[in-house]
Amino acid sequence: MDLAAWMLSAAERDTGGAFNVAGPAGHATIGDLLTTAAEVIGSDAELVWAPGELLERENFPLGMEFGLRYPGNPRPTGLHDADVRAALAAGLTLRPLRETLSDTWAWLRREGDPTPRPDTRPRPSGSTRLRNGTSCGWSGLAAQRENIRSICFDHRKVHLMPPAFSAAEKTRITRLLLDNGLRLFTTQGLRKTSLEDLVAGTxxxxxxxxxxxxxxxxxxxxxxLAQMAEVKSRVIDGALRKEPDTRAGLRAFLHATLAELDGNPLYGRLMTHPEEMEAVVRKLDPERVTSAPDNPVTALAAFLTEHGDDLVDHDPEVIVGVLQAVLMMPLHRDRLARLDLYPEILDRLIDIVATGLTRPAQ
Incomplete structure (x- = not known):
């Protein structure tokens, strides 16, 4: 909030330059933040602090992940050591922490999340011990998944907090999210689907x-990935590799793939909106897709390599490109002079391509 107000003010005043805009050292501590936050929201949570040497001995990753450092450790932590004097001189002001937290809490209440729910509030159920008898407690931290949880220590006791969701709850909610995603992605697309849409009803x-x-x-x-094995079974195992020769295999593959794109909303969407697949690949590790054992594209490339002697052009990428051109035919069917001839035209095109890509049988 302070930063947004300062940026608008700087723009109005035509202020330019490079500025570090983190809070100055000592403005607020993690202790101030947590204690004040608990007071603002009316929480009865008890904060239990860990000695720095204990965290260091247990290799708990403060550093950049948490913006903290061990006591006495001079190693810098990036933006938390930034010199912000230029921004302060240019008018950056920092409101009291309590005021910022109160406004944020009021905003969250208006957004429809006024009180912690049972599915996100950790519940004590025992304790566990580290070396030399020190107890350690963990509570759910969403960003780190269920296996990495926030930590609280003291020299005597701390409760072990269970994950926010049981295995059954997580399975149920995951299934609901997948169902919502399939329905929304195939009707309104990736970009127009919001998180609010995805969690509705979960x-x-x-x-x-x-x-x-x-x-x-x-x-x-x-x-x-959930559908990949079934798609491969239909278009590769049940079509491409099922036929007695390469030409018949390519013909069957094209027919089966066109049927898949027509009847499978998700894969059909990827054909009509390739930018969505590009967005997925950009955001994630593409190796996860290409290395999937049931990837139909990988299976097709393997088939073309195996049957290179049957093909007129040994470059698999060229052949894949020709096959892709055929698969795009449905996108342009409305441009035909006679739409009623589309099935016959498509059959003839597939025959021509399969014949043109393969050598005559000896």
């Missing part, structure tokens, strides 16, 4: 979505 808040998926793109990819 009983979780928008922020809790990240307990289950790292991003919308990750959910999209999971849907693709």
């Amino acid at each position: 009983g979780i808040a928008k922020s809790t979505f990240y307990v289950f998926f790292d991003s919308k793109e990750a959910l999209y990819l999971e849907l693709m």
